[in-house]
Amino acid sequence: MSTGKKIWKFISSMRFAIALLVVLAIACSVGSLVTQGQTYAWYAQRYSERTAALIVALHLDDAFHSWWFLVINAFLCVNLLLCNVLRLPQLVRRSQAEADPQRALQVEGTVSAEGIADPAPAFARLRMPKPVSTATTDGKPALFSSKNRIGLWGAWVCHLGILLLILGFGLGQMTQHQYTVYGVPGQSRPIGDTELVLNIDDFRIGLREDDTVEQYTADITVYNVSGSGESSRSATISVNHPATLYSMKFYQNSTGWAAKAKVTENGEPLQEEIVCAGEHFAIQDKPDLVVALSAFYPDYVMVPGVGPSTATGQLNNPAYLYTVYYQGEFLGMNALMEGEELTIDEYTVTFSDPQSYTLIQIKEDHFTWLALVGGLVTMLGLFLAFYLQPTKVWAIQAEGGTWTVFGQNRKGGALFREQFAKATQDPTGRSASDASD
Amino acid sequence: MLQIENTLFTIVMLLYFAAMILYFTFIAVKRDGIARIAVILQAAGFALHTVALICRGIGAGRLPLTNQYEFATCFAWGLCLVSLIFVLKFRFPVLGVFAAPVIFLIIGYAAMQSKEVHELMPALRSNWLGFHVSTAIIAYGAFGVSFVLSIIFLLRDRMREKGFLDQHIPNREKLDVISYRSVSLGLLFLTFTIITGAIWAERAWGSYWSWDPKETWSLVTWIIYAIYLHLRIRRGWEGRAAAIFAVVGFICVMFTYIGVNTFLPGVHSYA
């Protein structure tokens, strides 16, 4: 065999499949054991400089999107595809042969029993469909029954499903768009680089009697502001109940605190902003001066050894932790209580009206359906392979009038042999001779 | 209701313990009658266990499938169910001998968890959660049985003496087929678990697969059992190598279940 042919054969072999699966399992476990998505400095501190260098060089910091992970999966797809394509003709032939009594009558079967007076009960006990009457080529009367022929296709269907699943997932990863938008009711925000604008109409937090959160619900309207004229669509979304608008899916993802920041300059109102905790804004007249609402505590307490914290989720004693930067340099950080002012030169900043903002996740993935189909096809294949085992039972009448019953079930092995032996036992108690292999 | 559950849980633990001791006695004194009583005790424990879970469901006002305690007790229940089915279907009490300590360990682990009933955070309030976790229980139960069967398989190879155990343990070939049956049950349900989990994650978080450690480890488990299936098909390999993979597979199951929550936090860590 030429080298090319050998390689081809190896790539389509089950041995290669097993090797790939082993490598894939190892790759996945490594990817889950190394914390993903951190920086070199983080790994260097956690492990050592050398390990960190290795992690970054091998892309272990983003293992599931690395080139080598892609390569393993690509090989798996090629392997699966070849295996399925090459096996197709053989499978078609086999499933035709399964249904053909004449083929069966010429072989011995994996199990057989001689001297059966009436074979009908054996067929029934093996839960075979009603046998058809036929005859051997040399004219002996025969009975034939087969079931679960579709089960032959189990592995093939399963492999196809996995192929579709990987394809759907991969295409989705390559083409999907994800955006996050957050804000308080009344705010409008553009959705990434699309021509859509999201308006948050309302946001509610449903509480149970014991103050635990039952549901977060947002009413949203999406405006399409593309050149061809405006349109809009509205929906209500809550956790576990996303909505699809303009072929994008909108998810109520999480929440946090926001507050109104008022800036005055020498006592004159200058600007008003809604800032979410974690956000910052620049002073209008002095863009180099930036104020961040670093954190918000609805029920502020100072815990010794821990620092600022919140006692409950209720708005009992709100406090605003701010940070000020000038030309990118840190100037200061402190907590302001409700009504307190922060003064920087001629500017005064106050925070008020704390309220919950909603964080909405937006996703566009046109291949989710393919992955889902792949998953369902895989399930179907597994079911066919495991629970519909192709079985044939046939009987040939011998000269003396008694019958020899044969059976074949590739997967049942020892269990099928036992069942068969039991089913072909003479009801009078005499055991028929078991001529199994 | 929760009080009743608590009491029943204790009784169930005692019954499982008694069944385990009887199974061991059966091996020690080599009398079939004792195995029969052990199976009956296990079945009685299983029945009360079912009642206990129903009580908890009523008491909590939802499916009892949402925290580490609930999942552990359900895991023991699933393993007990699948092992009983296999013991009875294949007339194989020695399987019970090996399964009983595993069941007892898992229910013991459950007993160490907090039994408090918490209200569910919004993301967990989904019908998919019910499908996701109940299929996981069957899958884990079936993998537990295949683990036990593979241990028996591997031990059987080392047993020289012909005698009592030899008569009560099916031959290699039959053990292999029974183990295959339990792995296939497990793999079918694990696939179902992963798919329903993905559908649920897609609805709750907007991403059906995000390589969260628990997801990743369930995939590793799934791959290990896929390897098992292929090793079994290859002639000459079947048996030993496959049995070793079934053991490794169950270690992965346990790691996915306990280890990931402990060592690798992710979305699933609220469990």
Ligand code: HEM
């Ligand atoms: C993720 C990857 C794979 C999974 C989950 C998978 C799953 C399965 C399953 C469930 C079966 C049926 C086993 C049984 O009935 O006992 C099977 C059989 C088989 N697989 Fe795969 N498989 C995978 C990859 C591959 C690949 C890449 C090949 C390529 C050569 C392959 C070759 C085979 C063969 C030849 C059979 C035997 C078919 C038969 O008995 O009719 N598998 N596989």
